[in-house]
Amino acid sequence: MIKLTPPMGWNSWNTFGEKIHEKMIFETADAMAAEGLPQKGYEYLVIDDCWSLKERDALGRLVADPEKFPNGMKAVADYVHSKGLKFGMYSCAGNLTCAGYPGSFEHEFVDARTFAEWGVDFLKYDYCYHSPIIPGKYLYRRMGLALENCGRDILFSACSWGADETHEWIKTTSSSMWRSTLDIFDTWDSIKDLVKQQEKLHPYNGVGCFNDMDMLVVGMYGKGNVGLKGCNDVQYKTHFSIWAFMGSPLMIGCDVRNLNDETRKILGNEEIIRINQDRTCRQPVKLHGTWTGDELLLYARQLENGDLAIGMFNLSDGKACARVNLDELGLPLSTGMTLELKELWTGEVSGVKNATIIRELEPYDCAVFRAKLVEL
C-alpha cells in the first residue's frame, strides 16, 4: 500500500479507551457520514486497543469480544464500508497489547490474514511487551511483510512512539505512518510537548511514510480516556493547525456523535486540510523571524502550486507579536517579488509591506497563511 498524502480519519482511543462496542462504532460511522467527514478527507474509522478476547481460538486466531462486538468484526467492517468509510483495527508487535490483550508476536501472518478476511483497511501496530531480544525494526518488517502478502490493501500504521531510533529504520518497513511522539493527552502542556518532540524529526517526514504526532484532541474538552484538563477552542485551533502544517496524519479523537460548531469549524477547515494534504509533502522550514512574547513558533512550507504556507503559532499564555522577513523565504526585495497573503482562519487577504510580515497573536492563537507570489 502506498499512501501519497497523510492519512486522515478517526480513532477510538482518545475518547473511548476500552469502552468500545458495536453500537458506538456504528453510531460513529453514521455521524462521520452525516457530518460529511469522508468528503473532507477523513476516510478511516479505526478501532484501537481492547476489542478482542484475552485468548486466541483453537486455531491461534484473534477473537473479537462477543460482548462488545456480538456480530463479529466482519459485520463492523461491512457497516463502516457501507457509510463510505474505510475500516481500521489495532494490534501490537509484542506478546500483549498495551492494555493487556493478545498481541501479534509470532502470529503476524495469521493475524494479517484474519484482518484481511474481516475487511480491514488499516492496522495500527503498537510496541508494548515486545521482545527484548528481537530488534523493533525486525518486528515491524515482519508485520509489514505479512500485511503486504495478506491479499488486501491494508495501510500499516506503526506505533513505536519514536523508540529505538524509529526514524532511522521505519522507511525500511512498509509503514505509511509512524508515531514520532509519545502519547497525547488533552492538555495544552501535552500538545506543546509533542510539538517539541517533533521538531528534530521533520526531515524524516515525507511522501509515503508520515510522521504521526498522535491522534487529535480537538473537541474533547477534557472528556474521555485521555481527557484530563482539556483545552479551549483557541488551543484546539492551534493544535490542529500545527498538526496539519507539519504534515502529520489527522486522526480525530473526540466523540464525533456530538460535535459542536466550533469543533466542526476547526476539523472542517478545508484550506488548512489542503496544506496538510499538499502532494509534495515538503518539509516545513523553521523560521527565525523576530518576535516578542514567550514561546512562538514560525514555520513555512513550499506548496505544490508555487504557493507558500506560513504558520505563526503562539504557544504561550501571553500576547505575542511575530515578524517574518521575506528574505528567509527566498524572497528578498531584489527578486522584484512579494507575497499576497490569505489567512486561513479569518479569510482575510493582505499584502506585505517592506518585505516583512507582522502579526499580533492572542494567547495560544495562531495565524496560518497561504501566500501567493506577486510582482512588487
Ligand code: GLA
Ligand atoms: C499506546 C498507544 C496509544 C494507544 C494505547 C492503547 O499507549 O501509543 O495510542 O493505542 O497504547 O492501549
